Amino acid sequence: MEARCSQLVLGLDPDPTQLWPRAAAGAPTTGAPAARAAAAVTVQCELLIDAAGPACVAVKPQLACFERLGDGGWAALATISGYARAAGLLVLLDGKRGDVPVTASAYAQALLGPTPTPFGELSGLGADAFTANPLLGRDSLAPLLDGAAASGAGVFVLVRTSNAGAADVEDATLEDGERLWERLARIVADLGRSRTGSSGLSDVGAVTGATEPQHLERMRELMPHAPFLLPGVGAQGGRVEDLGPAFAPGRAGGLIATSRAIADAYKGGRGDPARAAADEAERLRELAWTLAPA
Amino acid sequence: MEARCSQLVLGLDPDPTQLWPRAAAGAPTTGAPAARAAAAVTVQCELLIDAAGPACVAVKPQLACFERLGDGGWAALATISGYARAAGLLVLLDGKRGDVPVTASAYAQALLGPTPTPFGELSGLGADAFTANPLLGRDSLAPLLDGAAASGAGVFVLVRTSNAGAADVEDATLEDGERLWERLARIVADLGRSRTGSSGLSDVGAVTGATEPQHLERMRELMPHAPFLLPGVGAQGGRVEDLGPAFAPGRAGGLIATSRAIADAYKGGRGDPARAAADEAERLRELAWTLAPA
Numbered sequence: 001m002e003a004r005c006s007q008l009v010l011g012l013d014p015d016p017t018q019l020w021p022r023a024a025a026g027a028p029t030t031g032a033p034a035a036r037a038a039a040a041v042t043v044q045c046e047l048l049i050d051a052a053g054p055a056c057v058a059v060k061p062q063l064a065c066f067e068r069l070g071d072g073g074w075a076a077l078a079t080i081s082g083y084a085r086a087a088g089l090l091v092l093l094d095g096k097r098g099d100v101p102v103t104a105s106a107y108a109q110a111l112l113g114p115t116p117t118p119f120g121e122l123s124g125l126g127a128d129a130f131t132a133n134p135l136l137g138r139d140s141l142a143p144l145l146d147g148a149a150a151s152g153a154g155v156f157v158l159v160r161t162s163n164a165g166a167a168d169v170e171d172a173t174l175e176d177g178e179r180l181w182e183r184l185a186r187i188v189a190d191l192g193r194s195r196t197g198s199s200g201l202s203d204v205g206a207v208t209g210a211t212e213p214q215h216l217e218r219m220r221e222l223m224p225h226a227p228f229l230l231p232g233v234g235a236q237g238g239r240v241e242d243l244g245p246a247f248a249p250g251r252a253g254g255l256i257a258t259s260r261a262i263a264d265a266y267k268g269g270r271g272d273p274a275r276a277a278a279d280e281a282e283r284l285r286e287l288a289w290t291l292a293p294a
Numbered sequence: 295m296e297a298r299c300s301q302l303v304l305g306l307d308p309d310p311t312q313l314w315p316r317a318a319a320g321a322p323t324t325g326a327p328a329a330r331a332a333a334a335v336t337v338q339c340e341l342l343i344d345a346a347g348p349a350c351v352a353v354k355p356q357l358a359c360f361e362r363l364g365d366g367g368w369a370a371l372a373t374i375s376g377y378a379r380a381a382g383l384l385v386l387l388d389g390k391r392g393d394v395p396v397t398a399s400a401y402a403q404a405l406l407g408p409t410p411t412p413f414g415e416l417s418g419l420g421a422d423a424f425t426a427n428p429l430l431g432r433d434s435l436a437p438l439l440d441g442a443a444a445s446g447a448g449v450f451v452l453v454r455t456s457n458a459g460a461a462d463v464e465d466a467t468l469e470d471g472e473r474l475w476e477r478l479a480r481i482v483a484d485l486g487r488s489r490t491g492s493s494g495l496s497d498v499g500a501v502t503g504a505t506e507p508q509h510l511e512r513m514r515e516l517m518p519h520a521p522f523l524l525p526g527v528g529a530q531g532g533r534v535e536d537l538g539p540a541f542a543p544g545r546a547g548g549l550i551a552t553s554r555a556i557a558d559a560y561k562g563g564r565g566d567p568a569r570a571a572a573d574e575a576e577r578l579r580e581l582a583w584t585l586a587p588a
Contacts, residue, residue: 033414064400106358120327137459165431
């Protein structure tokens with residue numbers, strides 16, 4: 001983050017019906033629809049990384065957008081993760097996984113590797129970080145955290161998401177007067193206590209939607225050492241200007257994730273998609289870097 | 295269920311380090327480890343379906359176990375789903391997905407299809423049902439339910455899972471004295487109200503772990519029309535004998551999912567894995583069918 005003066009994370013949520021013209025043209029002209037779609041999505045993500053990557057520190061592929069392309073989509077995810085890494089970007093896989101312990105271990109293997117088999121070890125996607133859903137409790141998070149620790153990766157646990165419906169469950173008031181997301185925040189802080197490095201930040205982070213910035217101060221109080229992943233800037237209505245409290249521990253305290261604001265920037269009549277994406281990413285990078293305390 | 299006199303769901307959680315000898319031998323002897331592992335896992339699942347399938351109504355592939363094999367694992371998942379369908383079994387994909395609405399739509403496309411692309415429509419995995427995580431609230435479930443309704447499929451929403459750690463969050467007491475899982479149960483009942491068919495059962499079901507059977511009566515009170523998916527029988531400690539209240543609406547009220555109890559039945563010195571799996575599945579089928587009200 002220091003080297004790039006950036007807290008920006010490039011969301012990769014490729015939609016095959018919203019491809020940039022060069023990505024659509026980059027697909028093979030023959031072959032099965034799934035293979036052509038996966039190839040086009042790969043080009044789309046590579047063009048996005050080329051354009052907006054220099055203003056970012058990480059990419060955040062949305063697993064659902066690759067899974068809907070089938071096995072070719074899963075292969076594209078691996079290809080794009082490698083492409084991002086070669087461009088100096090971290091890979092933060094957004095799948096919001098959560099399951100009982102034995103299955104959580106399998107998710108850790110899928111996201112991080114390795115998976116032992118009688119035929120040799122499989123490497124997994126080699127994520128630098130990933131998102132996790134805490135509904136199933138601490139024992140469901142433990143294999144994810146242990147897997148992450150073993151491979152030098154981090155986990156961002158959902159605390160308060162950016163969608164309107166988050167109020168239904170995450171905002172439920174508990175008997176002690178706290179909301180459920182405050183309980184989740186306490187779990188994140190607790191799990192991260194022994195995993196805090198010399199930076200003062202833990203490798204157990206929190207997903208804290210940018211659409212409800214009024215909660216950020218309370219979140220910082222509850223999770224002083226957690227890096228915050230802040231989705232929801234742009235299309236979902238969140239504003240970089242409102243995210244100041246996330247950066248209380250310093251500039252590395254918050255990662256601002258945005259996808260459509262960058263990929264669709266050209267739709268405002270700003271011409272070439274790649275140029276518009278580069279300009280918008282640079283604008284957001286500078287805005288966030290200026291805002292955050294040094 | 296009537297035709298097969300069964301409420302049993304065959305969990306497919308293949309572990310490449312725990313293959314039946316015939317599955318390990320069924321993999322190609324050369325090639326990349328990932329491809330060999332995916333081939334062996336495919337054989338393992340096919341052998342399990344051959345052996346235990348006749349006593350079951352559905353298979354429940356655990357997505358994590360396929361994802362850890364990479365794109366070949368995702369292809370194996372599609373192959374095995376087709377194999378199960380050809381054996382007359384429904385396919386219940388266990389991925390516990392949950393995300394903001396735009397991403398939830400992409401998960402619906404991945405699990406159910408179709409995904410429109412400029413190159414033609416992609417079919418997705420064509421699930422008959424799948425599991426969903428409700429932490430993100432109603433608007434995150436809506437695209438999953440709508441996708442399911444459009445393709446004649448069902449959704450099982452997590453209410454109270456079978457792991458010990460479920461107590462941390464799902465059992466949190468709310469200000470009105472109810473536990474969070476009761477709130478989730480109310481959401482499930484509410485979402486299913488307009489989706490209840492002539493059977494008296496809704497296409498919005500609930501995942502209600504078999505390890506805490508003392509909650510089942512309360513769950514039935516809150517969700518009189520929801521089919522219950524009951525994981526946790528066998529390795530996790532749940533007992534078929536304790537699941538009676540799930541079947542209050544009739545024999546189709548509960549689906550009993552078990553995986554290791556069947557795949558590992560031979561480990562008790564019972565000889566051939568396929569024969570032991572068939573015997574154990576038949577034993578569980580009969581036990582459940584006898585228990586449930588007609």
